[in-house]
Amino acid sequence: MxxxxxxxxxxxxxxxxxxxxxxxxxxxxxxxxxxxxxxxxxxxxxxxxxxxxxxxxxxxxxxxxxxxxxxxxxxxxxxxxxxRQDTPIYPQAAKRRAGVDRWLDWTLSTLQPADRPVFWGIVRTPPAERDMARIQKDADAAAEVWRILDQQLATRRFVEGDDFTIADIALAAYARRWLGVEGITRPTLSNLNRWFAEFASRPGFDRYVAPPMS
Known part of the structure; x- marks a missing residue:
């Protein structure tokens, strides 16, 4: 069977x-x-x-x-x-797993609070009601948070090294929103952009994260 x-x-x-x-x-x-x-x-x-x-x-x-x-x-x-206890997306080695957990925690403690006002201010607010000056200030603050991840990615393929992990899933889901919203000015973060492009070929990203935001 x-x-x-x-x-x-x-x-x-x-x-x-x-x-x-x-x-x-x-x-x-x-x-x-x-x-x-x-x-x-x-x-x-x-x-x-x-x-x-x-x-x-x-x-x-x-x-x-x-x-x-x-x-x-x-x-x-x-x-x-x-x-899937043997899956490389959540490594078993203590230090590697702690590294993944660190970024999962950072996503909720630091990244999500910076992302939310920009995303909601544009995607979930009717155009006539948007305060673009305020949203740009929020975007400027969010950009400083994204710079932290960009620096982390300067010397590694994925956030914790050469292997894709659930930390990349969490971070890339938010990066989709940051890179996808229109109407704001944001810095070019080349390491972030290179890393984000890695996910276009992954079926889970393509099906569930890449579709138009709402």
């Missing part, structure tokens, strides 16, 4: 950057899954059923049988540990 792939369910809308990270990771690991729309126009996140799974009323939420997990970076770690 052929081996059955695990049946995993991801709750969350496809245009959420945090959902996109998880979907890309699932693709890299070749894991079968179902996705259920939730959040923003789809609602559901304040329903009692959903709140019982995720009291934060946020997305994504992963359901694996009777196990439920929220927080996108934790979900990616879990998928690697539960289903």
């Amino acid at each position: 052929p081996e059955q792939k695990p049946q995993l369910t991801v709750w969350g809308r496809a245009n959420s950057v945090n959902v996109q990270k998880v979907l890309w990771c699932l693709t890299e690991l070749d894991l079968a899954f179902e996705r259920i729309d939730a959040g923003m126009q789809f609602g559901r996140t304040r329903d009692a059923e959903y709140l019982a799974m995720n009291p934060n009323s946020r997305i994504p939420t992963l359901v694996d049988g009777d196990y439920v997990l929220w927080e996108s970076n934790s979900i990616m770690r879990y998928l690697c540990l539960a289903y």
